[in-house]
Amino acid sequence: MSAIAFRSRIACSIVLAAALAACTASKNDNVGPPPPAPPAPPAPPPVDPNKTAADKTFDDGQKIFRSDTFGDEAFWTNTIQLNKAIATVDPTTALSVGLKVDADALPASLVADIKAGKVDLKAPATTLALLDLDAVVGVKASSDGAGGIKSLGITCALCHSTVDNSFAPGIGKRLDGWPNRDLNVGAIVSLAPNLQPVATLLGVDVPTLKSVLTSWGPGKYDAEIFLDGNPTLHAPEVNSSATLIPPAYGLRGVNMHTYTGWGSITQWNAFVAVLEMHGQGSYTDTRLDNSAKFPVAAAPANHMGHTVPPAGQPDLVTSKLGALEFYELALEAPTPPAGSFDAAAAKRGEALFTGAAKCATCHVAPLYTDAGWNMHDGAEIGIDNIQANRSPDGKYRTTPLHGLFAHDAMTTNPAAKGRYYHDGRFATLDDVVAHYNTAMSLALSPAEQSDLVQYLKSL
Numbered sequence: 168m169s170a171i172a173f174r175s176r177i178a179c180s181i182v183l184a185a186a187l188a189a190c191t192a193s194k195n196d197n198v199g200p201p202p203p204a205p206p207a208p209p210a211p212p213p214v215d216p217n218k219t220a221a222d223k224t225f226d227d228g229q230k231i232f233r234s235d236t237f238g239d240e241a242f243w244t245n246t247i248q249l250n251k252a253i254a255t256v257d258p259t260t261a262l263s264v265g266l267k268v269d270a271d272a273l274p275a276s277l278v279a280d281i282k283a284g285k286v287d288l289k290a291p292a293t294t295l296a297l298l299d300l301d302a303v304v305g306v307k308a309s310s311d312g313a314g315g316i317k318s319l320g321i322t323c324a325l326c327h328s329t330v331d332n333s334f335a336p337g338i339g340k341r342l343d344g345w346p347n348r349d350l351n352v353g354a355i356v357s358l359a360p361n362l363q364p365v366a367t368l369l370g371v372d373v374p375t376l377k378s379v380l381t382s383w384g385p386g387k388y389d390a391e392i393f394l395d396g397n398p399t400l401h402a403p404e405v406n407s408s409a410t411l412i413p414p415a416y417g418l419r420g421v422n423m424h425t426y427t428g429w430g431s432i433t434q435w436n437a438f439v440a441v442l443e444m445h446g447q448g449s450y451t452d453t454r455l456d457n458s459a460k461f462p463v464a465a466a467p468a469n470h471m472g473h474t475v476p477p478a479g480q481p482d483l484v485t486s487k488l489g490a491l492e493f494y495e496l497a498l499e500a501p502t503p504p505a506g507s508f509d510a511a512a513a514k515r516g517e518a519l520f521t522g523a524a525k526c527a528t529c530h531v532a533p534l535y536t537d538a539g540w541n542m543h544d545g546a547e548i549g550i551d552n553i554q555a556n557r558s559p560d561g562k563y564r565t566t567p568l569h570g571l572f573a574h575d576a577m578t579t580n581p582a583a584k585g586r587y588y589h590d591g592r593f594a595t596l597d598d599v600v601a602h603y604n605t606a607m608s609l610a611l612s613p614a615e616q617s618d619l620v621q622y623l624k625s626l
């Protein structure tokens with residue numbers, strides 16, 4: 168019964184005696200004014216085309232970050248022939264040098280077989296199968312059907328993603344932006360059968376190059392070695408010139424990037440894709456013409472600050488820089504799990520951080536880097552300028568501190584735990600705070616230092 172008809176019935180019962188005939192007529196729903204149309208559903212809010220583009224750019228950037236090799240197979244396969252070495256590596260060995268497996272890329276049948284112990288993790292053929300499934304994080308490769316690898320390239324995710332170990336150690340869901348502190352880049356590269364071109368570039372022999380690569384250890388890489396060819400230059404606290412792989416999350420609002428502030432995210436991405444991963448693209452940087460600082464980069468034969476794709480070949484990097492930067496900026500720093508720090512102590516630590524310990528003079532919340540030009544001399548933080556001097560500005564960039572706990576939260580190698588500052592010279596956060604206490608003459612009590620550490624763990 169319509170609302171109109173119902174109301175008319177009430178009206179009818181009131182006036183029943185007087186107007187029975189009229190009421191009878193009005194009971195007929197076909198008579199009288201038509202019921203009003205139901206209210207139109209609210210118009211959807213207008214779609215902001217910029218938001219639509221942002222979603223698409225995020226998706227594009229994620230794909231590039233995870234899967235794009237920028238054509239770097241030309242180096243990893245054709246030049247140093249790393250494909251030949253990886254084809255002989257079994258999954259257990261691959262996991263032990265820090266390569267990670269994306270559990271979401273494994274079909275259910277394979278997952279069941281692994282759980283049932285039916286998959287041979289000591290067989291290189293299993294590595295090939297995992298590569299064909301695109302399950303090895305940051306490595307793009309395809310088998311040749313005869314026990315070899317046809318082509319192999321690397322992506323940003325190799326160093327800047329790890330997995331959550333939810334399936335097994337080293338096997339789980341991807342965590343983009345979390346540094347892979349287990350990854351032993353030097354050990355992997357030193358397997359390549361043809362390292363002569365790299366040795367020639369650096370002006371050393373292959374055994375020397377191999378000993379340098381071996382000195383890096385897990386979670387470290389030396390991005391500057393290909394510019395200055397100076398692999399023996401390092402602080403006495405550590406035994407190599409390599410730096411820790413930093414997180415690629417929590418970077419929104421941060422001005423200069425890398426430990427030594429090489430430039431913006433997009434400058435660094437172009438640099439890495441072209442000069443480090445050896446993708447096919449353009450990289451312009453006249454700072455690399457400084458032959459005193461960057462003898463390898465500035466050498467006429469290399470002229471790295473003026474790199475363009477080989478004649479007639481397309482640029483496979485430049486068009487991807489926008490989406491790639493957008494994706495990195497979108498990566499949130501993870502939140503520390505409840506119970507991983509003492510909240511009351513962290514609260515006291517926060518007061519010290521912004522007060523007596525003077526940390527917030529550089530690490531300004533909520534960015535935890537300087538709000539503005541975030542570059543400092545080594546002396547300001549009580550360290551040498553050795554690594555700083557390998558960069559254009561000769562300074563260190565104030566490290567943003569969000570998600571510190573996640574640097575090593577997923578590491579499976581005990582040797583990869585902890586390690587702070589660019590070269591990992593401080594094993595623990597306690598060591599970092601003790602260093603500042605001395606270097607900046609803060610006179611913090613042991614209890615205050617411990618509160619400060621709890622605060623750092625809460626970020």
Ligand code: HEC
Nearest residue numbers: 322323326388390410411412413424425426427436439440
């Ligand atoms: C072989 C390992 C490796 C690969 C591959 C790699 N990076 Fe890095 N990345 C590093 C290291 C090591 C540093 C620190 C360099 C330094 O400070 O001198 C770094 C620094 C960075 C930074 C600066 C972070 C900050 O705190 O400012 C960003 C951003 C970054 N990489 C993004 C990328 C992107 C995007 C790619 C792919 C195009 C990529 N990286 C590929 C190892 C790697």
Ligand code: HEC
Nearest residue numbers: 426524525526529543547563564565566587588589599603
């Ligand atoms: C003068 C500026 C400045 C002050 C003051 C300062 N820092 Fe730093 N901080 C830096 C710079 C620059 C780095 C990078 C050093 C490196 O990588 O070698 C850094 C690095 C760190 C790191 C290491 C992060 C990582 O991922 O390796 C921590 C932790 C840290 N600072 C905490 C603190 C605390 C706690 C205080 C106060 C006691 C403090 N900082 C005071 C500039 C500063």
